[in-house]
Amino acid sequence: MAIVLDAVVQLGQLLVVLLLAPLLTGYVRMVKARLLRRQGPPLVQPYRDLLRLLRKEVVLAHSASWLFRVAPYLIFATTWVAAALVPTFAAGLVFSYAADMIAIVALLGSARFMLALAGLDVGTSFGGIGSSREMMIASLAEPAMLMVVFTLSLLAGSTQLSSIAVFMQGPVGLRVSLALALVGLVMVAIAENARIPIDNPATHLELTMVHEAMILEYSGRHLALIEAASYLKLLLYLSVIACVFVPWGIAVSGQGFAAYLIGLTLYLVKLSGGGLLLAVFETAIAKMRVFRVPDFLGAALMLGLLATLLLFVSRVA
Amino acid sequence: MALEVLLWCVAVLLGTGVAAVPAATHRLATSLVYGLAIGVSAIALATAGVVLLAGGPVASTLKLPIGLPWLGAHFRIDTLAAFFLVVVNLGSVTASLFGLGYGRHEETPARVLPFYPAFLAAMNLVVLADDAFTFLFTWELMSLSSWALVMAQHRRPGNAEAGYIYLLMASLGTLALLFAFGLLAGASGGYAFDAIRATAFSGHVSAIVLALALIGAGSKAGLVPLHVWLPLAHPAAPSHVSALMSGVMTKVAVYGFVRIVFDLLGPPSWWWGALVPLLGGVTAVMGVLYALMQHDLKRLLAYHTVENIGIIFIGLGLALAFEANQMPAAAALALTAALFHVFNHSVFKSLLFFGAGAVLTATGERDMERLGGLIHRMPLTAFVFLVGSAAISALPPFNGFVSEWLTFQAILLSPALPQWSLKFLVPAIGALLALSAALAAACFVKAFGVTFLGRPRTPAAQEAKETDRWSLAAMFVLAALCLLAGILPGHFIDALAPVAQALTGENVPRQEQLSWLMIVPIAESRSSYNGLLLFAFIALAAWSATGVIHRWASAATRRSPPWDCGYPDASPLTQYTAGSFTQPIRRVFGSVVFRAREELRMPPPGDTQAATLRVRMRDLPWDVLYAPIAGLVGFAADQLNKVQSLTVRAYLTLVFGALVILLMVLGIWQ
Amino acid sequence: MDRLALDVAHLFAGGLVLVSFMLLYQDRIFGLLNIFALHALVVSVSVAWQAYIQQAPHLYITATIALVVKAFVIPVALHRIIVRLGIHREIDPVVGIGQTMLAGIGLVALSIMVMLPIAAEAGTLVREDLAFALSVVLLGLLMMISRHNAVSQVIGFMSIENGLILAATGAKGMPLVVEISVAFSILVALIVIGVFLFRIRERFDTVDVSTLDQYRGGRP
DSSP: OHHHHHHHHHHHHHHHHHHHHHHHHHHHHHHHHHHTTOOOOOTTHHHHHHHHHHHSOEEEETTOOHHHHHHHHHHHHHHHHHHHHSOSSEESOGGGGGOOHHHHHHHHHHHHHHHHHHHHHSOOHHHHHHHHHHHHHHHHHHHHHHHHHHHHHHHHTOOOHHHHHHHHHSOOOOOHHHHHHHHHHHHHHHHHTTOTTTOOTTOOOGGGOSHHHHTTTOOHHHHHHHHHHHHHHHHHHHHHHHHHHSOTTOEETTSOHHHHHHHHHHHHHHHHHHHHHHHHHHHHSOOOOGGGHHHHHHHHHHHHHHHHHHHHHSOOO | OHHHHHHHHHHHHHHHHHHHHHHTTSTTHHHHHHHHHHHHHHHHHHHHHHHHHHOSSOOEEEEESOSSTTTOEEEEEOHHHHHHHHHHHHHHHHHHHHHHHHGGGOSOGGGTTTHHHHHHHHHHHHHHBOBHHHHHHHHHHHHHHHHHHHGGGTTSTTHHHHHHHHHHHHHHHHHHHHHHHHHHHTTTTOOBHHHHHHOOOOHHHHHHHHHHHHHHHHHHHTOTTSOTTHHHHHHHSOHHHHHHIIIIIHHHHHHHHHIIIIIISOSOOTTHHHHHHHHHHHHHHHHHHHHHTOOBHHHHHHHHHHHHHHHHHHHHHHHHHHHHTTOHHHHHHHHHHHHHHHHHHHHHHHHHHHHHHHHHHHHSOOBGGGOOOHHHHOHHHHHHHHHHHHHHTTOTTSHHHHHHHHHHHHHTTGGGOSOHHHHHHHHHHHHHHHHHHHHHHHHHHHHHHHHHSSOOSSHHHHTOOOOOHHHHHHHHHHHHHHHHHHHOHHHHHHHHHHHHHHHHSOOOOOOTTSGGGOBOSSOTTTOOBOHHHHHHHHHHHHHHHHHHHHHHSOOOEEEEOOOGGGOOOSOGGGSOOHHHHTHHHIIIIIHHHSOOEEEEEOOOTTOOSOOEEEEEOOOHHIIIIIHHHHHHHHHHHHHHHGGGGOOHHHHHHHHHHHHHHHHHHHHHHO | OHHHHHHHHHHHHHHHHHHHHHHHHOOBHHHHHHHHHHHHHHHHHHHHHHHHHHTOTHHHHHHHHIIIIIIIIHHHHHHHHHHHHTOOSBOOBSSOHHHHHHHHHHHHHHHHHHHHHHTTTSOHHHHHHHHHHHHHHHHHHHHHHTBOBHHHHHHHHHHHHHHHHHHHHHTSOOOHHHHHHHHHHHHHHHHHHHHHHHHHHHHHSSOBTHHHHTTOTTOO
């Protein structure tokens, strides 16, 4: 019986992330607009966008192959599964043991692999520029992310996000390594989600875009899936940051309905806080040149390494 | 029993090789040789598989009265040998299957058919050998038969040079191994491995043996900076032989290293655990960076072999570090990760080389810049190549990810090591490993994207045809294995348990009885991975998305010219090429590692000349290590040239001087 | 209380190392000045915290000196000098920023490796502080050798001094007199360097110190 209940909660988490993801993006866009003293689109605009895209016909290039049509489904599915495996309102759910943090990073890598291939499929120069830059960014962001995982797992003795979340709820104390890991993780999250200063999610100015260039040829339902995947990815990174660095309130599997409800409420609060900070940060900073990005991500990698090193200096807990 | 079967298999292969010499030009020779090779290798594969799965510490030995009269030839099969025999024969079966189709396009079958079975036999024999003489003899046989296969198309530009460098490096490696066994056998001359195992070695001797094993086995496997021959020689051979050399022969080299260092040499010192992973990490990153700069599909794959050998050596080195500090459980994990990667790499590298071979037969091109759009003409090959690319890029749910994940788990155990330098070094190696995995993904986006996607860049690519059924069968078998080992890794890890048990005295906990076919290398609270569940989840999510979209969304699809921001260009030459794809990565890493410099020449305004961009890169290991040695040898040869034309008196003086010096040495020695 | 106090001290010291890395990462002069002010601010907060937990009032004076002189006076003065000289605003590094940072990580690892066994018997706090302080000093030196620009060399020099202060306060017992004299010597150094900057600028129209090399005697 318990396992059925657990599976239901897991399924609930799967749906929660899917339903919340567009809301988060809409919220970030709204806050950004308000900070610029604009009215901005309403909160539910991303949902409307998705619905509208689903109703539109698909325009395929003549040179598009089967990979181009399959890729959106795979990208969406992989990202969705990865997002659902991160503890959001409850940790230690039955399927969360299917993948640890390294596997979640690698799942996102699979999604990116498909996306970059789809960018090359039609054979246009903008698709190529996007894929090429995306892979350059990823080649530094992924190791940086893994170094952060490294630090956390050395500290918590586990690479499972659920175990890390439970560990961080305990008396951890202030640690330099954690601070460095947080900074590194935020830098990676910004790069991975194609936010300012790495990439501009709002631009369609050809030479400054990375993510948008890859999906230039997509339309209709395919584009809807890819947009949904990128909403999910933003939610995923915010959830990871929330579950590791502000783990308070996350319910542990089997604590019952009330705990889940508290967890969900606090999760919403954390998301809105994170979204607010992201919007403020994005408004305050300017986009950087593409060839400054390696320095930025290199710094994140260094922070991850430094965090690991400093772990050895800090006293034994 | 198993040993006899395997030796008979080897004998049949050798016989086939001999028989193929006169018969090679016959119409049916190709089918017969490859068909026989499939059958014999399949028997050998089954036998080795049975030995491995039966497990247990029992090893059977056999002594044949051939070779040196007072020594004979010793053969032995234990679980380590059985595992490597599985790798060798799995590669042989699929390569022969591929060869059934591919071999028909061979221009000069007489240059391939006799040596191919001999090569297979030699690789089996190296793994079975149980004394130093047999090991070295069969090792040399393996080198020479593969050299003959590399030289099969010796008139192609560059192949002769590749063969020459291969021969030089192979001789160097054998020489190093000769010295290593000489030291191991010692003054008493116990060349049988049993006698060597029973001896204890002093610190200096074992350090020198380690260095020699690294040179000998490392040069064959492709450790940086001894890798120079590999990307030249592997692509020069016919594609199924390239697959065998890259996927299997390098693994035999790894076997040689493991046999010498883990089995024969006795307990390691802790600094071995710093040296070997560092070499592995540097090899992994250098290999993938070299691969990124390549536009030749087969050479790119060969450089990826260098990368993966680096990953394997990271695992092996960690096992040494843990073993030196009496942490057998961690050592078993690291060793299992390395061996699992040995298996995985042999599977996906063979698959990728077969794919490259199929492309080569279909288009006659290895240069990616002249391909493109093959996914339309060769959809099946494109599909399996995609599976192989995802597997080698360590993407879940395929097998490459699992072994790299296990290596990471081993790295995460490093803080328990007592030495400070290891505590600091191993996380840095983890960063190198992560970097190489991410760069590998970039490299295979390039390899697959430029070769198979986009629009065809040449008429040859435009008129490509799907490859034959035999080749496709071989590739699909391997692609299925990539997925199978990725979603059911527990069974493969369990199969490796007796090997780890024999070498480290401990093994990774049994995975079979875990619920949901999960893998848990240390403890469930620490880390777990479930490829099957992930695969099912992804399939389920994709299926439900498809269902929802087909039910409610618009199904209308229209074909049109590409949008491309309103500037669709007619010529396929304006697509992103391999060179332009890697330009950002070249600017980030290449400017340091390869001293890459870009030179842009713009004609003055008003001039209609084309602008040119030249990229200059330097191969540092070559420039720093090999060029001076080559220069020195050339200088010495020039000097010695003068000796050719001396007077008789001068020659007599030389002989006399040599005699006196020898006598003096003898006198001083006593 | 004790554990939290140690944690906070640890955090400040580690933060100083982080700010040193930020100094290495900067490629604009005014950004560099701001980060240096932050560097001094972290040092003074760290010293003040030490004063609080060690109950050593004289350390408050040290903290105040660091705050006033290095977080305000020196950055403002350098800022004005730069504006008056109109020297260009990009710093050109000798080697790439990525490689410099990589070298910096190596230096931190080195200082931890050196300090941990040596100071094994000392208290935890002292041990950590010494490791961090040595890192800051080495990073400052790295900054001095990896930049062409004289202004960044000055800042590297001052960050070394900050590292020394961190070491001294952690070690319980740097006399106030020493600290004050160090602070004054830094001021004097600033004046000397300021004059030096003017002189270079007058002569060579740039503050890139590599141009000085051309005028060295005894070179072929």
